Amino acid sequence: MAFLVAFIYPLLQTFLIYHVGAMEVFRVRPFDNISLPCNFSFVDSTDGLSFSWEREDIKEEHEVEDKEFYKFLVGLQDFYLFYPKLIYSFSNNKEQVEERNSLYEGRVWVDEEEIPEGSLALILEQIQFSDEALYICKATNAKGRGQRKMKLIVEDAEEPQVQFITVDETLVAKCISTGWYHMPKVTWHNRKEEDLSSYSTTEILEEKQDGSHRVVSILKYPVLLHEIYTCHIEEDDVLNRPVRSIHKVPKRKYHNMYSHY
Numbered sequence: 139m140a141f142l143v144a145f146i147y148p149l150l151q152t153f154l155i156y157h158v159g160a161m162e163v164f165r166v167r168p169f170d171n172i173s174l175p176c177n178f179s180f181v182d183s184t185d186g187l188s189f190s191w192e193r194e195d196i197k198e199e200h201e202v203e204d205k206e207f208y209k210f211l212v213g214l215q216d217f218y219l220f221y222p223k224l225i226y227s228f229s230n231n232k233e234q235v236e237e238r239n240s241l242y243e244g245r246v247w248v249d250e251e252e253i254p255e256g257s258l259a260l261i262l263e264q265i266q267f268s269d270e271a272l273y274i275c276k277a278t279n280a281k282g283r284g285q286r287k288m289k290l291i292v293e294d295a296e297e298p299q300v301q302f303i304t305v306d307e308t309l310v311a312k313c314i315s316t317g318w319y320h321m322p323k324v325t326w327h328n329r330k331e332e333d334l335s336s337y338s339t340t341e342i343l344e345e346k347q348d349g350s351h352r353v354v355s356i357l358k359y360p361v362l363l364h365e366i367y368t369c370h371i372e373e374d375d376v377l378n379r380p381v382r383s384i385h386k387v388p389k390r391k392y393h394n395m396y397s398h399y
């Protein structure tokens with residue numbers, strides 16, 4: 139039996155790697171900017187070029203036993219279909235602004251100077267949790283057409299690198315957030331997963347106009363150089379906590395019954 143397990147496991151791994159490799163995944167923290175790449179060898183100028191960036195919600199299949207709940211979920215899906223998918227479009231040598239998704243208004247742009255190099259990268263600024271989605275870049279001109287799809291994940295927590303420093307001849311551990319938080323909750327643990335947070339102090343490092351800030355946290359617990367400490371930072375303000383845009387999609391189970399949807 140052990141032999142069988144050992145045999146199946148590598149196969150399973152290969153399968154998973156194939157799937158991860160199939161779509162590029164980008165990870166970003168709220169309030170940061172990101173450039174989503176999209177290069178095509180057939181693109182060498184804006185002449186005769188049409189391209190667009192669209193979003194699609196990330197969907198997760200979800201088994202539903204209860205028929206009423208299934209109807210509710212299918213209804214939600216219909217609701218999301220009305221949401222404009224178009225984020226950016228370009229044709230006739232210029233950006234087209236009609237029918238675009240208003241959630242991205244003023245936060246997206248493409249560097250037109252890079253188009254002759256074949257790059258249609260979308261710059262997305264001030265990332266919000268609702269930006270978590272699949273992004274599709276489509277381009278066409280007389281020389282060809284193509285499409286790229288990628289996934290953007292908005293991280294709701296981080297574990298920045300821990301540094302050791304000496305303060306007043308005492309060794310302490312320090313971490314600095316790279317993300318911006320309204321109410322950062324910093325927790326420290328050692329290798330044994332013991333919560334050392336009560337021995338730490340957290341201070342504001344820099345603050346933005348919207349009230350969000352980056353923080354520095356110092357762990358003063360008798361710190362040992364050979365110990366491993368982890369510093370975990372997440373948003374603790376309910377109003378700024380992630381609202382996931384991953385939609386639960388019912389599995390096919392009852393599809394025949396509700397085929398009119």
Ligand SMILES: *[C@@H]1O[C@H](CO)[C@@H](O)[C@H](O)[C@H]1NC(C)=O
Binds near residue numbers: 169170264
């Ligand atoms: C994002 O881009 C804007 C405009 O270019 C810039 O002002 C801002 O500092 C950038 N934010 C980050 C976190 O890099």
Ligand SMILES: *[C@@H]1O[C@H](CO)[C@@H](O)[C@H](O)[C@H]1NC(C)=O
Binds near residue numbers: 176
């Ligand atoms: C895409 O284009 C950009 C800008 O010209 C370039 O920096 C980048 O290396 C290109 N990436 C690929 C995969 O060709």
